[in-house]
Amino acid sequence: MTAMQPDHGKLIGMSLMAGRDDIEIASATVKDLGFEGMEVHAFQIGPGLPGVPVFEAHAAAVGDVVRRAGLMVSTLNVVGDATFDPFAGPEALARTIDGLAAHLRWGAAMGAPRILIWEGRVARREDVGAACKTLAQAIESATRKSGLSNPPPVSVELHPFTFALKHRALPELAEALRSVGAGICFDFCHFGVALGRDIPAWLDDAVVAAIDHIHYSDTDTTTSELHFPPGDGVLDLAAIETRLAGKPIAASWDLFGWPGPRHVVRSRMDVYSGFVRRLAASVRPG
Secondary structure, eight states: OOOOOOOTTSOEEEGGGGTTSOHHHHHHHHHHTTOSEEEEEGGGTSOOOTTOOOOHHHHHHHHHHHHHTTOEEEEEEOTTOTTOOTTSOHHHHHHHHHHHHHHHHHHHHHTOSOEEEOOOOOSOGGGHHHHHHHHHHHHHHHHHHTTOSSOOOEEEEOOTTSHHHHTTOHHHHHHHHHTTTOEEEEEHHHHHHHHOSOGGGGOOHHHHHHEEEEEEOBOOSSSTTOOBOTTSSOOOHHHHHHHHTTOOOOEEEOOTTOSOHHHHHHHHHHHHHHHHHHHHHTSOOO
């Protein structure tokens, strides 16, 4: 198991900036673009062939590749993994716990400071309370089942179609996650598409306290899963930054869906890096 390094205040790219490439090429690309760390997407860990399993040794080797490229390992992103289905009955919940336990071991093996999942889909608003409890139970049980003495914490990336944003249940989810040492990944695009331009109005103190990771981007607040470059969307990024001031949280630059991510990074790194540096500088020592 590789020691985890804090990534707050670092420039974090994503392996999906080279999502059609293997992790070795992705690491070299992200390093060449000027990043200091990389968020690793799980589908790039193994060979990507149907029926070929992935083990901790794969994850450990990926961590070595990332570090050899001159980057630190940031988040292990397993959002949307097929094993995650906690609300479909006892057997599905058991598979979810087993899957998350394995992902926690992968994260520990590669030295990731957090594991990123999503919270899942719930059709009815009246079922949100039970879903929050079930999700918290799954995270707590998976953490125990992982057998790790120091497991990476879990962060939950909300989407416009998953239950917390769909049903405007941010406070309920925040409380449930914090009760088991987990938190919320604040993806600017997903929040904007679900809630509109005035994102800070939805971020009460309890929700802000639960935010433990950032996916930085812009959005047109209409197009789901298309993360715009900063300034090409309609968000008040300065207002969002002000609301987050003082929090020691890492911010990955998420350009998922954007067809020219490398051009954007080369032309607008100063915008993203300014956000990261100012956020880090706002944190009081101690």
